[in-house]
Amino acid sequence: MSGTTKANMPEVEPVRFLLPRPPTLNQYYRTFDGRMLLSAEGRQYKRLVLSAWIKAGQPKIEGRIGCKLIFYAFNRRACDLDNRAKAVLDSFEEAGLYKDDSQIDELTILRGRVVNPGYMYAEFRQLKESVVDEVDSYISEIHAIRGGFDAIIPPV
Numbered sequence: 001m002s003g004t005t006k007a008n009m010p011e012v013e014p015v016r017f018l019l020p021r022p023p024t025l026n027q028y029y030r031t032f033d034g035r036m037l038l039s040a041e042g043r044q045y046k047r048l049v050l051s052a053w054i055k056a057g058q059p060k061i062e063g064r065i066g067c068k069l070i071f072y073a074f075n076r077r078a079c080d081l082d083n084r085a086k087a088v089l090d091s092f093e094e095a096g097l098y099k100d101d102s103q104i105d106e107l108t109i110l111r112g113r114v115v116n117p118g119y120m121y122a123e124f125r126q127l128k129e130s131v132v133d134e135v136d137s138y139i140s141e142i143h144a145i146r147g148g149f150d151a152i153i154p155p156v
Contacts, residue, residue, distance in 0.1 A: 014125035015059045015097065017052050020045075021074060021118035022087040042087065049091035061098045064127040066106035073111070074118030081109045088122055097124060105131045 022028075028042040038046075053059075071084050089101045098104075105127060112121070142149070 012061070012126040014123050015056060015061070017049075017056065017122045019052060019088070019120045019122060020048055021072075022084045022091075022120050024079070024083045025086055026083075028087045045087055046091045046094055049088070050095045053092065053095040053097055059097060061103070061124055061126050063103065064129065064131070065098055065104045066125045066127050066131075067104050068108045068110070068121075068123040070110045070112045070121040072113065072115045072119050072121070074114065074116045076114055081111055084120065085109055088120055092122070092124070 023039070023041045023045055028039060028045070029036050030039040031037070067089070069081075069085055069088060071079075071081055073079055085107070089104065092098065093101045
């Protein structure tokens with residue numbers, strides 16, 4: 001695209017999906033002969049996501065990505081939200097929505113209300129640019145306002 005810069009890139013509409021409840025990581029993968037393999041439940045979920053992606057017109061997102069996931073559990077039992085995200089992100093990568101989940105610079109995971117049978121809302125949008133500058137600005141602001149951080153652990 002000659003003459004197109006990040007500042008004047010056309011706005012790309014977010015891609016939204018309403019999916020069945022994803023399996024947990026423990027359900028998504030199985031260990032066999034000391035190797036980690038995708039379980040039957042994991043393969044089934046990938047097929048469901050592929051079907052949703054095809055139904056949505058096989059959209060593709062290039063560049064940096066922002067993602068919002070809202071997990072609606074089917075009961076009030078405790079569950080780790082981050083445990084559900086991997087199945088969704090890996091499945092959309094394999095379907096072809098994006099080349100690699102390392103493109104995701106912004107990831108928000110929220111807990112929705114209890115709804116039987118439970119489901120996952122997934123929204124992906126192309127970011128106009130990397131969020132690195134925004135993050136640097138945020139960290140500088142915290143440092144200036146609060147006079148530093150509550151704790152700093154140096155790298156080993």
